[in-house]
Amino acid sequence: MSATPDDPTAFPVAPLFALDTLWFQVAGTVCNLQCTHCFISCSPTNHAHEMLTLAGVRQYLREAEGLGVKEYYFTGGEPFMNHDLFEILEETLRQGPVSVLTNGVLIRAEAAARLKKMSDASEYSLDIRISIDGWDAETNDPIRGAGTFERILAGVRALASAGLNPVITVTEACTGAATQAGRTRFLDFLKSVGLPQPRLKVMPLLRIGAEESRLRAYESWETLKDRELTEDEAGALQCTSARMVTSKGVYVCPILIDAPDAKMGDTLAGTLRPFTLSHQACFTCHETGFSCRT
Amino acid sequence: MPHVTDLGSFRRIALFGGIYSNYLSLEKAVEIARARGVDATFALGDFGAFGPHPDRTVEILRRTAIPAIQGNYEESLATAAEDCHCGYTDPRDNAFAQVSYDYTREKTSAEHKAWMATLPAHLRLTIAGRRVLLCHGSPRRINEFLWETATPRPFIEKLLRDHAADLIVCTHTGLSWQRMTGPGRGLVNVGALGRPANDGRTNVWFAILEERAGDVAVELVPVDYDHARLAREMRSEGLPAEFIETIETGWWTTCLEILPAKERARGRF
Numbered sequence: 001m002s003a004t005p006d007d008p009t010a011f012p013v014a015p016l017f018a019l020d021t022l023w024f025q026v027a028g029t030v031c032n033l034q035c036t037h038c039f040i041s042c043s044p045t046n047h048a049h050e051m052l053t054l055a056g057v058r059q060y061l062r063e064a065e066g067l068g069v070k071e072y073y074f075t076g077g078e079p080f081m082n083h084d085l086f087e088i089l090e091e092t093l094r095q096g097p098v099s100v101l102t103n104g105v106l107i108r109a110e111a112a113a114r115l116k117k118m119s120d121a122s123e124y125s126l127d128i129r130i131s132i133d134g135w136d137a138e139t140n141d142p143i144r145g146a147g148t149f150e151r152i153l154a155g156v157r158a159l160a161s162a163g164l165n166p167v168i169t170v171t172e173a174c175t176g177a178a179t180q181a182g183r184t185r186f187l188d189f190l191k192s193v194g195l196p197q198p199r200l201k202v203m204p205l206l207r208i209g210a211e212e213s214r215l216r217a218y219e220s221w222e223t224l225k226d227r228e229l230t231e232d233e234a235g236a237l238q239c240t241s242a243r244m245v246t247s248k249g250v251y252v253c254p255i256l257i258d259a260p261d262a263k264m265g266d267t268l269a270g271t272l273r274p275f276t277l278s279h280q281a282c283f284t285c286h287e288t289g290f291s292c293r294t
Numbered sequence: 295m296p297h298v299t300d301l302g303s304f305r306r307i308a309l310f311g312g313i314y315s316n317y318l319s320l321e322k323a324v325e326i327a328r329a330r331g332v333d334a335t336f337a338l339g340d341f342g343a344f345g346p347h348p349d350r351t352v353e354i355l356r357r358t359a360i361p362a363i364q365g366n367y368e369e370s371l372a373t374a375a376e377d378c379h380c381g382y383t384d385p386r387d388n389a390f391a392q393v394s395y396d397y398t399r400e401k402t403s404a405e406h407k408a409w410m411a412t413l414p415a416h417l418r419l420t421i422a423g424r425r426v427l428l429c430h431g432s433p434r435r436i437n438e439f440l441w442e443t444a445t446p447r448p449f450i451e452k453l454l455r456d457h458a459a460d461l462i463v464c465t466h467t468g469l470s471w472q473r474m475t476g477p478g479r480g481l482v483n484v485g486a487l488g489r490p491a492n493d494g495r496t497n498v499w500f501a502i503l504e505e506r507a508g509d510v511a512v513e514l515v516p517v518d519y520d521h522a523r524l525a526r527e528m529r530s531e532g533l534p535a536e537f538i539e540t541i542e543t544g545w546w547t548t549c550l551e552i553l554p555a556k557e558r559a560r561g562r563f
Binding site for chain 1: 383385386434441442443444445446448449451452453455550551554555556557558559561563
């Protein structure tokens, strides 16, 4: 099979089995941190995608209800920089389970108490997911910024004190985190900071955005060109059951929001179709079986 | 692909979720269901895993002619798969699942595996005029986890529409719950007959569905059984101490990372 690099027919196509997971880029690409491995280069000044409003989210929630969406995820940027966030979460929790991906830096006692209250008021689960990149400041801070280790841990402790048990995510920028010894070390660390039932998710690096200049970009061979996709493999890909809403429209997945051709429409209904896996980040999802879902 | 059989109309039925080789709780549940005067009993898959002597469970099901559907265990065993396709995502969870599957695969007779291959993926029946669909995980995927706090009403309605049912009955998660989306419409997870419900109690559960006042009523029935004997047999079979602890204490010790926040918070680990 011969094809030029630009030939879209050379890449496998991911069907959409069902829209189960709806993501919201609720804080756009605006973040209080500027992590060196961020695949969408979020920062205090990156306005490539803007904050979503309650009204903006609500419009998609109504559409999602009719489509039978199973779960909702909120990310950024840093979601807690969005002043509408609590109202958005409360409204979404009336419709289904919610996960929020945050660095935890803005979560202190008052925010944690409000999150616990809205969790208790819902028949569905609220999962808070906190990103940290190491078990000590020496490992974490070079990636996430000076002093962030302690500020993130303060958020973790505030949630734990309020009775919420966050999922902790760590990327492989924390060397060894994915090994059994690394996982054990991380779980012990989480117990030591007050999480008696530690929940840990280790994620691979996506070699786009800021990460390109931290470690490396994708090599030219790291692509799905001329690769087959079995049904099981397709089922593991997030893009076969998810879409991402940003201020610019609806994208195929949470990873590719900086790729103009990954925008699939302005309504959810307009995005219920297959997607060609021509991006190099697609290689990571396919090779690792990785999903942004918890 | 699943072949679906419509079994007709029933007044009162018993439904067994994952049995996980707990042949002792199965024996008790069969007795209780009989005493409760059910028209029929159905087993919703995952007969093996976790517990000892997997053939004993299958022998009871076949001897009592309980109609059964495939769980991911039966599908995996019948196709000689390398793992259980339980659907876990965490490495520790998967490691324990593999111990369980390797033991069950080795100890399940070829004849029983061949029987598993003959089981349907779904069954359909009617109670009080409601179309009831029996499945293992969900109607669309044998290993889909449907948890109480992560299965919202609009999603249940979509499953009901897509699969032409009024009531979906499933298992796979090991925790029982129900959510109705309208009169006679909704989803029931019958929990597990083979493993306690992560609540610090050693009993297990099955469900009875019956016609009551012109509609379907769901009742969860506790089953006390000789769990100390099961634990002894698990120990002598060399099964993991973590599994035995669950049988003895009622708290889950493994395969926890797949739980949503609220289900996780209810357990000890």
